[in-house]
Amino acid sequence: MFQCLPLIWLSLLAVVCAGRTLYQIPAKGAKGVKLQLQTSRPYNIAHRGSNGEIPEETAAAYLRAIEEGTDFIETDILSSKDGALICFHDVVLDLTTDVASRKEFADLDFTLNELKKLRTKQRYAFRDQQYNGKYPIITFDEFINIARDAPRVVGIYPEIKNPVLMNQHVKWPGGKRFEDKIVETLKKYGYGGAYLSKKWLKKPLFIQSFAPTSLVYISNFTDSPKVLLIDDVTMPTQDTNQTYAEITSDTYFSYIKQYVVGIGPWKDTIVPVTNNYMQAPTDLVKRAHAHNLQVHPYTYRNENGFLHFNFSQDPYKEYEYWINEIGVDGLFTDFTGSLHKYQEWTSPLPDTAKSPRQLLAQIASLVLPYAKA
Template sequence: MQSCYNYAQTIIRQDVDDIMNIIAIFGICLLKNESFLQRAIEEGADFIETDILSSKDGVLVCFHDVTLDNTTDIANRTEFANRKRTYEVQGENMTGFFTVDFTLKELKSLRVKQRCSFRDQQFNGKFQIITFEEFITIALDAPRVVGIYPEIKNPVFINQHVKWSHGKRFEDKFVETLQKYGYKGSYLSKDWLRQPVFIQSFAPTSLVYISNKTDLPKVFLIDDVTVPTQDTNQSYWEITSDEYLEYIKQYVVGIGPWKDTVVPVVKNYMTNPTNLVARAHAHNLQVHPYTYRNEFPFLHFNFSQDPYMEYDFWINKIGVDGLFTDFTGSLHRYQEWTSNRKDDDDDKTESNLLHKIALLVSSYE
């Protein structure tokens, strides 16, 4: 997912008549590691999100970019200076230090840093890249039910450069890892409610492929209007057509579009909304746009630098079913504020509902 750095993100659901729509995913706008993910959970996270790539030796890791240049100290590690490569990634040549050229041990020797200069830099150089299994363990070790929302990242590129035994693919290892830790079941099934997970990807063929291996719910991510799909080279207009939505709904429960494609932006002002949300809903697909950020470079002028106005617009006017945000504190406060305004009934408080579901599930086991 396109974002300013590698972190847990947030989804908030708005409709109290639909269980999915009121599950909140609280992340934290910092570095993705054990400490910050645990902090996100302490702040109320029901799900934590991550991007999944692979090391040279086939270990799945949590990292946003296929290159290490922008968010690690690789530039200062002279012992790796000869690892710089140029590869084709999604149809374009890219030069840098790629995760697929480093073993897990080597990746673990690096330290991560914040990409955006206007964000807190004090944690740079203090934390390692974590593995997918370590990420899962953080969720499972939480004192309550905490779901995960992992992304199958750049599968075409990963499968070109990393080879597993017995002809297995990146997607196979991804699903096997989830199954190893007990993740199974269709959306809202008893098994799913016990260990909730959504699988996301920009690559539709990967989502179709894993549908034969797991019935866990999947979300098809959609990039900007100028960016074709990384695996099938289909245009934005094709994959958002009614014909394609009717096709992809056989494999996914929702779509995750870049928010500026749902409501186009000109000179930092939002224009008229498209009908994508309405059409997706007509095909029984959820819509979870990304990514919502508090800082002035990301807030459109329509909202007067007020993230609450942005949340309110997307949830109550556009009618999205979920949204990803970097700023869980703001979203949590907005959630509490609107919840207090609407209803004081704790049974309808979004932040508690998933926990109540878990109790209901355990009560008849």
């Protein structure tokens, strides 16, 4: 029967079969109006890109996430020795690059040029290793341009990473701070505007940090929405030496909501875990919502080692719990495709909000069973 399919159906099948191709960054200035960011369901936030498959914080990981339907691509911003802003999570290079095999780079504080010579690898040995050694570290500018060049409106979600350490070890001209350089870069590309304003919807952005003083500081220079990240409640913040238990109190929420639109808590801060079983949820989400703060927890991962026993090794059950029972407003996930599939099954967007490629793929999914008959 497959040989008898009309050409149109073969074209539709090609959309699906070619879905695993790594696409180059789309050319700038593509004609036509871009589809806008969806705001009717919780945000799908690509945590360091689609890094369940491809090494984190690489252009390829972000392109895959966009292809898979993410709303926002998320990154951690650090600085090189010479003050260049890069997308990288750790202050050491061993875990996600080939630096250990590059003896010429032993005991260095790296310039951007030196960092660009390294190649990334998967953080976890149990994930696909086929892309190790292929992709370089990217700059913040390159990250932004991936979103700008996407075929639809894709938001960005940069983290001001380790600002205390960055300001201690890197010096910028004119006495500028790490936070200043991040805001300057965002403004250079036209990012700004209050949450859900017309300006914001054209270039969606959340700025996140575990350091509350950094978020308060940049509020003097940008009205872009900010999110305060929350670690284990027993941990101290890097900049105020308060515990995260203190900064999730109602008193603190009343203060910080002047500067942020939401919080990004570790999942286990919201729902405590004992022996890998989730216990009764805290009132953190309820209280945050009472202060008109969004809640974007981290991190959702498909592998059994990250799934609590309550979900019977099923990531879709985890999504269902957090979206429908806890009521979160966004999810940081390593597997953007899985979250997108779940949301399309349970809360599909109207066809007018889908791209031609998405519509073709949807039609093809209906045709495929007959093609295989």
